[in-house]
Amino acid sequence: MSELMHSGLAPYLLIIFAGFLPTDFWRWTAVIAGRKLEEDSELMTFIRGVANAMVAGVIMRLIIFPSGELLAVPLFLRAGCVVVAFAAYFLCRRSMLAGVIAGEAVLIAGAYYLLH
Amino acid sequence: MPKRPKAAPEKIAPPGKVGAFLLGMRAALTSVQGMVLFASYVGYGGLCASIGFPFGAAVFSTVLVLALPSQLLLITGFVAGNAMLGIALAVFLSAARLLPSVVTLLPYLRARFWVQILAAHFVAVSIWVESRRFLPPMPAPERVPFYFGLALTFNIASVFATWLGFVLAGNLPQAFAIGLGFLTPMSFIIALVRNARDLVDYLSLVFGLVLAPVFVWLNAPVDLLWVGLFGGGAAWLIQRQRKARAA
Numbered sequence: 001m002s003e004l005m006h007s008g009l010a011p012y013l014l015i016i017f018a019g020f021l022p023t024d025f026w027r028w029t030a031v032i033a034g035r036k037l038e039e040d041s042e043l044m045t046f047i048r049g050v051a052n053a054m055v056a057g058v059i060m061r062l063i064i065f066p067s068g069e070l071l072a073v074p075l076f077l078r079a080g081c082v083v084v085a086f087a088a089y090f091l092c093r094r095s096m097l098a099g100v101i102a103g104e105a106v107l108i109a110g111a112y113y114l115l116h
Numbered sequence: 117m118p119k120r121p122k123a124a125p126e127k128i129a130p131p132g133k134v135g136a137f138l139l140g141m142r143a144a145l146t147s148v149q150g151m152v153l154f155a156s157y158v159g160y161g162g163l164c165a166s167i168g169f170p171f172g173a174a175v176f177s178t179v180l181v182l183a184l185p186s187q188l189l190l191i192t193g194f195v196a197g198n199a200m201l202g203i204a205l206a207v208f209l210s211a212a213r214l215l216p217s218v219v220t221l222l223p224y225l226r227a228r229f230w231v232q233i234l235a236a237h238f239v240a241v242s243i244w245v246e247s248r249r250f251l252p253p254m255p256a257p258e259r260v261p262f263y264f265g266l267a268l269t270f271n272i273a274s275v276f277a278t279w280l281g282f283v284l285a286g287n288l289p290q291a292f293a294i295g296l297g298f299l300t301p302m303s304f305i306i307a308l309v310r311n312a313r314d315l316v317d318y319l320s321l322v323f324g325l326v327l328a329p330v331f332v333w334l335n336a337p338v339d340l341l342w343v344g345l346f347g348g349g350a351a352w353l354i355q356r357q358r359k360a361r362a363a
Contacts, residue, residue, distance in 0.1 A: 001143060008170075010262075011169065011170055011173035011193075011245060011290055012173055012176060012361040013200070014173075014190065014194055014200055014203065015180055015181065016176045016180065016191065017200060017204060018193070018200050018201075018203040018204035019177055019180065019181040019186055019190045019203075020180045020181050020189060021185065021213070022120045022186070022204050022205075022208035023181055023183050023186045023207060023208075024180075024236075024237055025208065025211070025213040026212050026213075026216075026218070027214055027218050027236040027237055028221045028233055028236060028238055029236075030214070030215045030216075030218030030236060030239075031218065031229070031233055032217075032220070032302045033215075033219075042352075044215075045314075045352055045355070046348065046349065046352040047209070047212040047213060047348075048213055048316065048317065048320075048348075049316045049317075049319070049320040049347070049348030049349065049351040049355075050209050050210075050212075050223055050344040050345060050347075050348030050349065050352075051177070051185065051209065051210045051211075051212060051344070051348070052182060052316075052317055052320035052321055052348060053320040053321070053323055053324035053327070053338050053343055053346075053347030053348040054185075054189065054206060054322045054324065054341075054343060054344035054345070054348070054352075055188070055308060055327045055341035056193055056302060056308060056320070056322075056323075056324025056328070056343075057324040057325070057327065057328035057331075057339075057340050057344065057347065058185075058188050058301075058328075058340060059301045059304060059305045060324065060325045060328035060329060061196075061323075061328050061329075061340070062192065062298075062301050063166075063194065063301075063334070063340075064328070065196075065329075065332055066167070067164070067168060067196070068167040068168040068169045068181040068195070069166035069167070069188065069285075069293060069294055069297060070166055070204045070294060070298070071166065071292070071298055072148060072290065073294055073326065074292060075170055075198065076300070081256040081302070082301075082302060082305060085302050085305075085306060086305075086306070086309075087242040088133050089306050089309070089310075091219060094139065094310060096306050096307065096310055098235055098321050099295065099302075099306045100299070100302055100303050100306065100351045101166065103298075104295050104298070104299065104302065105320045106218055107294065107295050107332070108291050108294070109209050109291075109300055111291035111294045111295065112289075112291035115290055115291055116291070
């Protein structure tokens, strides 16, 4: 198994066993369990919290400890563009498009300035 | 010039199963939600390229998983060198929010068990939003073929978008490739704020942001799992206490 994990197949095995199956478990359980679970039950609220925190965590990790290409731009730019994105989002009456465009503009302009 | 006769309204004859499937495909191709999905997967492809996740596996992950948060945890866990079991657990916890989505769609997808299982496989945020919009007003026999037309088109478009994003990242000037790689994280974090309804949503977001570097510095195995359990758990507890006090 550990030999497999170090071969080119590793990401594919990971996708099946750590991506597809744990994700579809819930999709299938929903069909099997049907309507027994309520959206606002304590359990579902807890799960929502955990899922939110993990997604926020992934993004923070990409900002602070990135890998690959993203390392080419400094931390202040990776964090700064997200701050700008939020500012634009709120200033433009909660427009997601405005937030993303502003954040991307800062990131791309900053990267261009620093790398060229 | 003589006036052309008005086209007959579409609803005169029922479209039949194939017709409903095609209508589902058309709905997918003209959906704003679908365009957002497409852009997100272009960003995902770009992110895979920029953090060094292999091309074939990036495309394969969209073919099979079709849930961006799961895929995000998967690829970042892989490049961080996390163990498979830990990544599986993190994905497992994050995907739990798909359960209520599937449950609320099932009344509109009445079919044999295995057809429902297959239908459930495609459920993610975009397909859920569009199904809630299109399916309820439709005649019952057309809903399932319509749904599969919609879902398959979204799936194929997402796979194509992943491919496109990866290829683009390799051919764009570096600054733009970096911008593309950051598109999905940036839109995700804004979407978390936009979709937040209760205290638990806001708190878990803040706790997740704060705890992530802490657990990385602690060098915890599968740091994100702990971020989720502690951050989400604390957010949930605080909301519960607030509610209990208010009651």
